[in-house]
Amino acid sequence: MHSPHQSLQRPKWYLLPLTGTSTTELQQKSIVLTRYIQQYPHVSLGEIAAHLGQEETGNVFRQAALINNTEELAHQLAADEIKNAAVQTPRTIFMFPGIGDHYLQMGRGLYETIPTFREIVDECDAALRPYLNQSLTELLYPPPTEPASEAAPAAGFDLAAMLGRKSSPSTDNEQEAKLQETAVAHPLVFSIEYALARLLQQWGIEPDGLIGYSLGEYVAATLAGVLTLKDALTLVARRAQLIQALPPxxxxxxxxxxxxxxxxxxxxxxxxxxxxxxxxxxxxxxxxxxxxxxxxxxxxxxxxxxxxTHAFHSHMMQGAVAELTKLAQTITYAAPQIPYLSNVTGEWMTAKQATDPTYWARHMCQPVQYFSMLRNLLGQAQNYHLIEVGPGQSLGAFAKQHPQCKPEQYALIYPTLRYSYDQQDDHWFLLTTIRKLWLSGVNLQWETVLSNGSDLDPAKLEPPLQFTSPQDNASSHQAMQQKDRGAKRRQNRLHRRGNSR
Structure with missing residues (x-):
């Protein structure tokens, strides 16, 4: 299924977590790790990351370095503020965008380095072949025209592309135009968002609620258990074909x-x-x-x-209602296992609505009530980790503009995939958000965040990384023995005093 240019690669970026029971302990660990790296600069970053992930115990004082070379470690740890994750962690909401911000090579850096993401995208690709008559991944990930750079992703935005003034080779234009076709764009965006959400769950980030904008509500419904993945892909693909056949x-x-x-x-x-x-x-x-x-x-x-290409969520979708409803009536639905907000009503989805096969036709023709959805979420007098699971940052931007979004909420809105004109590495971009979430108190399944091959076996780290020396351990053991002997002497004295009376 995979062409040679899509072979799984070793990650360029690693997230190294450090925790401590106090700032003093964490600072000492930071010094030990820095000295270790300086003494053994050729040790695999993957093995160090795996070792630190195994050491991570959920302590409240945290630091994390996101690096692709050992030289960066000391600088990052010295500059990084120690975070106290003891405060109550906000609840987590996944937000799924619709089409519009998708682009050629979207998520390629994740597809080429993260097995779980790749497996789920490939699963969707296989299920969609009967509808697309071609490979989704071959459409999305043609061979790059230039080799990707391994340098730090500090270049930022491609201004010409951001302003829509960048010329591209004709082949790129043809490939990009293909991705804008409704029949391709909808299943493609669904697949990437669903794979990304499942990856976040595997890493230990479980949503307490979901918001899906337009097509994104299909992802929300699937993650909530209303639709099976197979049924969701069928609905999304056939819906897209029906819409593409409508007048523009x-x-x-x-x-x-x-x-x-x-x-x-x-x-x-x-x-x-x-x-x-x-x-x-x-x-x-x-x-x-x-x-x-x-x-x-x-x-x-x-x-x-x-x-x-079309007038989505309008009267011009009416021509597809009968066929979509007929298809929706062949599917078995379940009540949501994760709460999510409805595009149609702007309210939290009820079990009755979620299991009504006519819902998706109304969803296709009626306006997206995103403002009301945000009002019903943000009006609950608490802050959330709002994670935009998909390309761009449009949903987060709308959330920041909502009158019920407090200033302290702004820093808790996170992207996961870069814009098309952003030149940063995909893996680095996602790990930046993971780092922020963990430092704010979200606990992760580090063995899954860091697992990407045999080189991530903590037992392979040689020489071993020890945050306490054997002398420190011996001193600690002697101190405990002295403490125990002192306690026994006190008990004996009390016992003798009791007998003398």
């Missing part, structure tokens, strides 16, 4: 509230999404949407046409 349409982002945009709605123009207090999406026939765009521009209202 356009979508317009408008900086107006739901009430303010109401006068522009008509039989040809639908409200497609309510994303913010003053951010809505309109969808409909191309001429009608362009007419609204012109009216708004004449009124000095800045608005933007979205790069989409």
């Amino acid at each position: 349409g356009k979508m317009l982002a408008v900086p107006l509230s739901q009430d303010e945009v109401a006068p522009y709605l008509s039989e040809q123009v639908s409200l497609s999404a309510h994303n913010g207090d003053a951010l809505t999406i309109l969808a409909g026939e191309a001429d009608a949407i362009q007419s609204v765009q012109q009216k708004l521009q004449n009124q000095q209202v800045a608005c933007r046409l979205l790069d989409t």
Whole structure:
């Protein structure tokens, strides 16, 4: 199934955890680790990471270095602030975006280095072959035009690409255009998001709740146990094919509230999404949407046409309702095992809604009530770890703009996949978020975070890394013996005094 350019590679980046019962103990461990690396610079980073992961006991004082070479370790540990994870850890919410921010080579760095992610993507690929008639991974991961750099990912953004001014070879344009086809984009984004969510779960990050935007709700429903993976892939793939066969349409982002945009709605123009207090999406026939765009521009209202093929979540989806409902009625559903919010109502999904086969047709045609979904989540007077499980950071950005999002919530919103114009390494990007979560108190299954091959066997670390020397252990043992002898002497004295009375 794998072509030669997709062979599994050894990771370039490793996350090294250090914990202690006090800042003093942690600082001492940091010194010991730094000296060890300086003395044995050729020891495998993987073996060191595995050893430290085995040492990690959930102590509240934490440090973590994310490095791809031993020279960086001392600098990072010296510059890194020790975190106290004793405070109550917020609950975790996975947020699944829809299409729009996906791109060629999305998640390739994870696919090539993390076995679990690769296995799940390949499982989805195999199940989707009857619908796509081609390999999902070959579409998404053609051979790179240039070898990937192993340098530190400090280059940041590709400004030309971010502004949409970067020219690409014609082959790249053709490949990217293929990924924008609805029949390809929807199952592709679903597969990557589902694989990424399962990876996070394997690493020990379990969601307390889920939010899925548009297509993302299918991922949420699958992770919640409402749909099996097989049924979800069938629904997503056939839904995408049905939509692709519909007449094309356009979508317009408008900086107006739901009430303010109401006068522009008509039989040809639908409200497609309510994303913010003053951010809505309109969808409909191309001429009608362009007419609204012109009216708004004449009124000095800045608005933007979205790069989409169809008018999603609008009246123009009605032509696919009958076939989608017919397919949905052949599927067995279950009540959610993890709470998630409904695009259709903006409320928490009930068991009745989740098991109603007509729900997905309404979901396809009605607007995404993301603003209401955030209100029902953020209005519960607590902060959350909001993890955007998919490409980009749009859902997190909308969350930060919500009037009920407190300033202290901002730092608890995390991405997992870079933007297309971001030049950072995929694995490094994800591990950066994992590092932040762990330092904030989220406990991880380190043996799964660090497992990627035989070189990650802590027993292979040679020479051994010891945070306490044999002399320290002997001194500690002698101190315990002296303490025990002192306690026995006190008991004997008390016993003699009792007998003398």
